[in-house]
Amino acid sequence: MVEISDSRLDHYRQNTYRLKDDLKLQDEADALSFVKERGFVYFWPIKGIQLPSLWAAVAGNRPVADAHDDPGHVTWGWKDAMLDKRRWYYAKGLRGRAMMISLTVAPFFYALSENYGDPESDYLQLYEDGLLSREAKAIYETLLHQGPLATVTLRRKIHMTGKASNSPFERGLVTLQRDFKILPTGIAEVGGWRYSFIYDLVHRYYPDLPAKARPITRKAARQELVGLYFDSVGAAREPDVRKLFQWPRKDINSSLSALIEAGKLVDGCRLEGKEDAYFALPALVQ
Numbered sequence: 001m002v003e004i005s006d007s008r009l010d011h012y013r014q015n016t017y018r019l020k021d022d023l024k025l026q027d028e029a030d031a032l033s034f035v036k037e038r039g040f041v042y043f044w045p046i047k048g049i050q051l052p053s054l055w056a057a058v059a060g061n062r063p064v065a066d067a068h069d070d071p072g073h074v075t076w077g078w079k080d081a082m083l084d085k086r087r088w089y090y091a092k093g094l095r096g097r098a099m100m101i102s103l104t105v106a107p108f109f110y111a112l113s114e115n116y117g118d119p120e121s122d123y124l125q126l127y128e129d130g131l132l133s134r135e136a137k138a139i140y141e142t143l144l145h146q147g148p149l150a151t152v153t154l155r156r157k158i159h160m161t162g163k164a165s166n167s168p169f170e171r172g173l174v175t176l177q178r179d180f181k182i183l184p185t186g187i188a189e190v191g192g193w194r195y196s197f198i199y200d201l202v203h204r205y206y207p208d209l210p211a212k213a214r215p216i217t218r219k220a221a222r223q224e225l226v227g228l229y230f231d232s233v234g235a236a237r238e239p240d241v242r243k244l245f246q247w248p249r250k251d252i253n254s255s256l257s258a259l260i261e262a263g264k265l266v267d268g269c270r271l272e273g274k275e276d277a278y279f280a281l282p283a284l285v286q
Helices: 006-016 028-038 054-059 071-082 106-110 122-128 134-146 151-157 163-178 209-213 218-233 238-245 249-261
Strands: 002-004 040-042 089-092 098-101 182-188 196-201 266-271 278-280
Touching (some): 002 006, 028 054, 106 218, 134 151, 134 163, 163 182, 218 249, 238 249, 249 278
16 A cells, blocks of 8 residues: 555645644635635535534634634635625535635536536425425425515514424525525624524526536536545545445446546555545655
C-alpha cells in the first residue's frame, strides 16, 4: 500500500478547508468564492464527517460556539443576507444538514433527486408510493398553491402549530429539502423570535435548475459529486464516502472505480500508522 503522511494530508486540508490564517474568509464575497471553489460545503462542521464548512473557514478548526457574540457567528449573517440573492444554493441537503452549494454544482444534486419533470404532480406519485409523508405532502402542496410562506404562517396553514407537531413538521421540511423540492429563500420577522425562514419551491425559485439537470445521468452526477468531495478532503475510505452521501454501496463503488479509471483517484492507500484502505488524490501520493 502507498502510505500518506498525516502531515501531508493535514497540509492539504488546511488549504482546502481555508483553515490557515491567511486563507480565512473575511466577508460575503470570500464566502461565495469559497463555495464556488469547493462546489459544496456544510454551513457548520458535522461531527464524524470530513467536509469543509463555512464556520471553520472563518473561525478555524474549533467547535461551533454557544455564545451568540462569538466572532465566528458572522457566518450566520452572511447566510441570511444571501438567502434572497440566488448566488448559491442553501438548504438542508447531505445527511439533512445545512449546506451551501455552488450554482454550477446544484444541477448534479438535482439530477439525483426524485424529481422527474413535472414538479406540480410528481409529489403525488411519491406520496402514493409511500415515499412522502403526509406532513411533507401538506407542506409542499400549500407552498405550491399559495406561494412562498414563512414557517410560522406555513404551520398555521397546515394546522400544525402545536408542540406535538414540531418533530413531524421539521421532518417534513428536511425531507423536502433533501430531495430538492423546497428551500429557504428569505427571513420574515414573525413569531416569538421575530425570525422565521420563508420557504419556496425549488423549481419556482430556480426555474432553470430542472432543465440544467435533465441531461445529467445519475451515474455522471454521483461521479461528479464524489470527485468534488475528494478534491476537498484529499483522501477518504469507502465508508466515509458512503456515510456522507448515503447512497447504496454499489453506487459508491461504481463512482470510485470510474474516478480511478479516469486517473483522478488512487486506490490501495493508507494513512500513516493505520491499516484501513484509503482512496486518495494522485497529488497526495506522488
